[in-house]
Structure formats: C-alpha cells, structure tokens
Amino acid sequence: MKALLWISFTASLAGPCFAAPEAEPLRTLTVGYYDFPPAVYSDPQGQPQGPLVGLTHRVVERAGYRAQFRAFPSARLYAALKSGAVDLWPGAPGKPELAADTLEGRATLAQISLNLYHRSDTPAPKVPESLRKRGVIIIGGYNYWPVVTQMLHDPQLGIRLHRTSSHASALEMLQHRRADYLLDYQIPVNQALQHFGIQALPYVNVHKVPIRFIASRRLSDSQAVLDALDRAYAEMAAAGEDLSLPGE
DSSP: OHHHHHHHHHHHHHSOOOOOOOOOOOEEEEEEEOOBTTTBEEOTTSOEESHHHHHHHHHHHHTTEEEEEEEOOHHHHHHHHHHTSOOEEEEOSOOGGGTTTEEEOSOOOEEEEEEEEOOTTSOOOOTTGGGTTOEEEEETTOOOOHHHHHHHTOTTTTOEEEEESOHHHHHHHHHTTSSSEEEEEHHHHHHHHHHHTOOOOOEEEEEEEEEEEEEETTSTTHHHHHHHHHHHHHHHHHTTOOOOOTTO
16 A cells, blocks of 8 residues: 555656746836936936836836836937827926827926025025026926026026036036026035035026826826836835935
C-alpha cells in the first residue's frame, strides 16, 4: 500500500506543470510636458525629471496605467493634445485654445503661484495700477492666465514688456534695474534664488494656477481615464500619502 502511495505521489510530481498566468502589461498613456524647472524638465540626456514627473507616475500607476513622457515646446504640446499625439498633460486648466479638444480632471495636483516680484527698495505694487507705464520682465515662451495676459497687453496701462529666456537672467535684469518688476512663477524663482545665493525677493501674488490632469478628446475613453486618475489621487490622499510638490 505504501509503495502504491509513493508511486502516485511521484507520478503527480512528474505530471505537467502549469505556470501562473502572467499579468497583462499596463496600458501606456503618453504624457506631454514642457520644461518648467524644477517641477518638471528634461535632463541633459533628455529624460523627464522633477517632482511633478514622480507624482504623475505614482497617480497614473495607481489608476492602472503606465506613463510615457514626451517633451514639447508649449505651442507644440497644445497641438499634440488637439491631434491626439499626446493623451495626457498635467497642466493648467482653463486654456481657451484647448477647450474644444480636451477634458479636464477634478483633482488638483498642485497650486503654482504666479507672483509679481520687486526689489526691496521698491514699494509693493498695487496690481494693475502700479504697472502703468512701467517695465515688467516676463519669460519668453510662457503662457499666462488669460486675465493676466490681457492685463499685460492692455493699451490703457502701457506696460513695457522685457522678455528673457530664463529665470536666472530675469532675476539679473531685475537686480540691475533693467525693469521695475518681474512676473514669474514661484517654484522656478525660488530655485534660481537658491542657486545664486540671493535672499528672497518681496512680491505680491497675482494668481494661483491649479495643476490638473488634462486629457485629449482624441483618446477614445478620455473621461474614463480622467475618472480613474481622480479616484487614484483621492485614494492616495485618503491614505495619507505626501502629494505635495517642493516649493508650493
């Protein structure tokens, strides 16, 4: 009897072995971005870096997808969202030029402060009255909130715009009195100040820009994807995960 049991046991070991089914690969979402250091930017090797990249990866994976990042200049990013070459953008909602071609998520990933900086020897400005006939430094290639853009180009104010290509050069222009004020976002300005070892500059807040997931309508299930991302973000927040970005 024992011999029969042993034969049965060894026969079962020698039988066919079925591997556990492999998990299906996560669906890939193409996530577009343009350089907005230090929140999101491309490193010298062209790879996406920054805390917004990490946060986006975490939320997208929690929702059951995989993020593949692609860098664009801002105008080309908008065109890619319209055409469907980009599925998703963690960016500023309310862009009139994107309204017909995108859907916006509900979860606010971050609040980016747009500030009007001035030198310590300059009184704090009142917006927009103090800007009349004054020089304001802005960063070339950036898109501001429509109300802010309208203010900058208001002929009644006659603001003199001084464009530059980087936050560092903008700070140098302000320090060297090339203009009266600097309109810029808080996170990159803080990084530039730290790099130069400059003390914090006084400023008045002009606008707080929310960052949300924005999906191309060319994505066949864009609303379902946004709903999944919003749920994932809510679950992570409820679990007490740190979802903040440095410098907010």
